[in-house]
Amino acid sequence: MAKTRSLILILGDQLNPSISSLMNFDPQLDQIVMAEVWEETHYVLHHQKKIALIFSAMRHFAQQLKKQKWPVHYHQYHPDSPYHSLLDVLKDAVNQYSPQQLLVTQCGEWRLHHVMQTWSKSLAVPVHILEDDRFVCSITEFKKWAAGRKQLRMEYFYRYIRQKTGLLMENNNPIGEQWNFDKKNRKSYRNDPPVPPTYQCKPDKITQNVLNDVTHYFPNHFGQLKPFWFAVTAEQATAALTHFIEHKLAYFGDFQDAMSHQHDFLFHSIISIYLNIGLLDPITTCKMVEQAYRQGKAPLNAVEGFIRQIIGWREYVRGIYWLKMPAYAKENAFNNKRCLPSFYWTTQTKMQCMHQCLKSTYEHAYAHHIQRLMVTGNFALLAGITPSEICEWYLAVYADAFEWVELPNTLGMVMHADDGLLGSKPYAASGKYIDRMSDYCKGCHYNVKTQYETDSCPFNALYWFFLITHYDKLQHNPRMKLVLNALHRKSDAEITAIKQRAHYLIKQLDNL
Template sequence: MVTPRLILVLGDQLSDDLSALREGDSARDVVVMAEVQAETDYVPHHPKKIAFLFAAMRKHAAHLREIGWQVRYTTLDDPENTQSIPGELLRAADATGAQEAIGTEPGEFRLIAALEDGPLPVHLFPDDRFLCGHAEFDAWAEGRKELRMEWFYREMRRKTGLMMEGDKPAGGRWNYDQENRKPPPKGLSCDGPLRHDSDDVTRDVLALVRDRFGNRYGSLDGFWFATDRTGALAALDHFIGQSLPHFGDYQDAMVKGQPFLHHAILSVYMNAGLLGWREVCEAAEAAWKAGDVPINAAEGFIRQIIGWREYIRGIYFREGPDYTLRNVLGADRDLPEFYWSGDTDMRCMNECITATMEEAYAHHIQRLMVTGNFALLAGIDPHQVHEWYLVVYADAYEWVESPNVIGMSQFADGGVVGSKPYVSGGNYINRMSDYCKSCSYVVSRKAGEDACPFNLLYWNFLDRHRDRFERNPRMAQMYRTWDRMDDDHRRTVLSEGDTILAKLDRGDRV
């Protein structure tokens, strides 16, 4: 009798075209999938994320059985569940006689280490569902003084041929940001992503998650995610037809009561494996070629996937497991409690946090220029910020989340990802949203009791980090502006900024 091997399939590896499955033999080997407490609890994930993954895992296990695989699946409430991935592999080995396991490389160093140090030998194959492998990214990065995404993106365009005319970019330009990122006009709205009804499998999972995780940050009500590949493909078709035509124009816009606008919300499905980068990008390219989508929208969307998404993954694996601990600015303030409640007088923060609680989602500008911007200005410990983002979003996995937060949002890596910190006062938020119109603070006020905290903290941040940033060519103009201000005004601004920081330290309402 031939001894079987175990094939580990993780919750974010819900793809038929998985390297470990290609290496396996469906007539001999046993697929192992497991819902375990160690993966729900290393940070207290949003219950909607847990529900999405468990329902999608159960359906993918059923699909693998249908196409001929033997699958050993452990539910969270199985009384024999060891509640860890290595523990479930060992239990499966005891039951099947397997002496080894194979898997596809996880997307988090934490889990890679757990498998390498586990009691059963596990051989991990590269995750080739991505466009750019580790060696290719390292070869691109080697010897460069700056690892700028734009240059990487152009290489990926050439490699894939997406929106290329020979060796030239379609339309003669690599990106169309000049046509993108318009402020929202009055009345801007969108129906948002395709919403899916829950079936029996999903309802069973929702009951389990509500019982086990109902007291966590975030609401489980109104669950609408697709939980299988068919639903994810329908969500892709819906986005291409309904929202992509306007995505470029309004990708940075923010509107009260409109958490989605024209964004795709496909990262939830892509990062779990239900959709692949190629089919998503080719659908966008085809819509542009058919004349249904303008070039600025198609290019801007494709850049997010083969440019930014692949670049961020390359940074994560190149920089190593200690990346999330970087803190070059020495930020050490605790994350304010209102990040967990939305209980703040700042309308922009309240809007973005409460929407995140409800939907396990916020779009990239809400993450970068509202919640991330405030944390950076206020000197919040970047590791706490990193863990908050990992908790609250359904599409968050460490490979994609940590470089976006530690690097792009918090500048804690000292400039590996971004050439400057992404900070702004209230004017940017006012220009790109309608939040400020109903805020308790006055965005036009630069000082005084009702001055926007973003305005005060912006100058406070620049002042306390002057030695690091005043020679940065992208920031020098702001220091010249600061230096031209009246001395009394500057002292007032710094003092009032310190008052806000003191309120944060005391836990007072801001």
């Protein structure tokens, strides 16, 4: 058999025919390899829906390539397979096809990237790791932007990317004469306007086979597998985006921080899942949303807020990840040492807000950013949970979680464990915030209005205890001045009661 020119590995979050590793693909000379393997499904115990999403999207993508007459070597998961890792599959493929080189687009996790750098020796062929050009800002460009800056604030990076892309710009100035409309995006939801249904896809034969596999092979993994309604092709993902633009975008801005026990998704798009595995392109997505504004179909605060999440925050956290890894993953500014409470996995807690967000996570492998930041994340911060444990949980349970996006969001934004590199202040809050932004507190076992009684909301005492415990560090942060002043106004008796209540809660974390 004649030597293959290039063996090209396509990962489960690289499902785009325009990806850099396929840029010069020649079906007569090159061979594609795709693999579902034990190692990638078990380094954390991924949500069943997350595994099903990636496997189904991979199999659909392979089918699409085969229809184009592109040769695809596809390894399907089986627990008894002798090929446990991507390297195992590649060794077999190298023996079978005798390639001159292996091409792979850079992955999204340091763990795998580090291993890839050893593959050339293991495979005895050159391994070329190509830049992932699906992002607006390359890793090199972000390093240049960050060089010499005392603070790496997302807001200034976002303005840089707005100018680079021209999105929502006129004559190099932001439309609406300001860059950020976040202050207009903080309304609570009180059952008006009606929430349109979320776009859902019916599983086809390929997906049904995947669901059967996940049921049999991953029964002990977290999460509810069915009903399964995620998009698994680019066409379906585009239809989901179009549905969001037509039915939800107009209200997304006003209610993007709101939470409701009746509506898991409210006016959110749920497209981060599709962006992060390659089924949607970020710039194309942003241009479609921008067009809705220019056609008068959605207000500026909604469109700007949506675009900011994609070309601002999403690009920014990726830049931070590759700039600071691998040391970044070990940051623990508050020296937290407590274990993650068991109810994060069981969803069984008397705290209604936590139960609702954990229930959504269990059922859908999804919760929106405020549910993650200000409920499940906020509790982990206040309770002093070890950052690595909550980071691993987020990586496992959410379908859109890949380490490049999950780790900075969790370790930096949620836990403030990087000592303010990513966020200018800890996003700590009492139950008062949750009560204002949701209806979760109604009917809760705990009383959100009190602080240290036996039935007081745990968030309240833990919030003040967090400020007391870390006062020496927080007092130097100008954005914490107001809340620390409020702490100063509390009497010695109140402080004592708060400490007693907090110590009790910490001892009872698993039973709250």
